[in-house]
Amino acid sequence: MECRVHRAKQKWRLTGFYGHPITANRHLSWALLKSLGQRSPLPWICMGDFNEILSMEEQLGGNQRRESQMDRFRKAIHACQLIDLGFIGIEYTWTDNRDDEVRCRLDRVLTSQPWLNLFPVTRVCYLNPSKSDHLPILVKIRSVVELPSKKRGRRFRFEDMWLQEESCEETVSSAWSKPAVGLFLFQLYEKIQFTKCALLAWQKEVFGFAKAVIAKVRDKLGVLFEQPPSTTAHKARGELMKRLDLLLGRDETY
Incomplete structure (x- = not known):
């Protein structure tokens, strides 16, 4: 390529x-x-x-x-x-x-x-x-040494995998039903913001833990990969790879 x-x-x-x-x-x-x-x-x-x-x-x-x-x-x-x-x-x-x-x-x-x-x-x-x-x-890839810059807020995206969780619909429904005042378009904007904030908090609670587990499993694999070859290390790596496969299978559409 x-x-x-x-x-x-x-x-x-x-x-x-x-x-x-x-x-x-x-x-x-x-x-x-x-x-x-x-x-x-x-x-x-x-x-x-x-x-x-x-x-x-x-x-x-x-x-x-x-x-x-x-x-x-x-x-x-x-x-x-x-x-x-x-x-x-x-x-x-x-x-x-x-x-x-x-x-x-x-x-x-x-x-x-x-x-x-x-x-x-x-x-x-x-x-x-x-x-x-x-x-x-x-x-x-860097052309020059870059100084730390002010972090920008991450753009909100609705993820397909959220639909696999029953609590997602409940979260959206609850947030959308919150009362908003003002003109119609302003009310619509407010409800979208309510829903966005609710979904961000929800996904952090539901999926944040899974991502932390994936990161820990990868870290353990990295440690085992640096150890001298042995039957014990090989078996441990195989078990961790199976666990990682299951975790990534759930997270693959994220």
């Missing part, structure tokens, strides 16, 4: 990359990467699952990889004049989820020097695990 970004006077391109899952065919991926590097002179950021590591320091457990296999990846990056932005967070981005667990840093963010000149304080964060066997990547 590739797209071009035009923002103000800045123009650059973003590529979502996936390396071939079969080792014998991975040379096709590196040929594609080199071809993409020659397509445009625009500043370039390329990120995704490359299905390869740069050195054995990026792998925990499993068989030793051939040096030539990793070297082909290094040479492709060098040929494209790309820079690995590194990361903040968990060291390995993928696990095979087996008892004799293997972990690797297969996911990364690469940029050209012109792109890095546009956004010199960009940071790459590997987030806590979710349902996938890969960690999510968050790229915080």
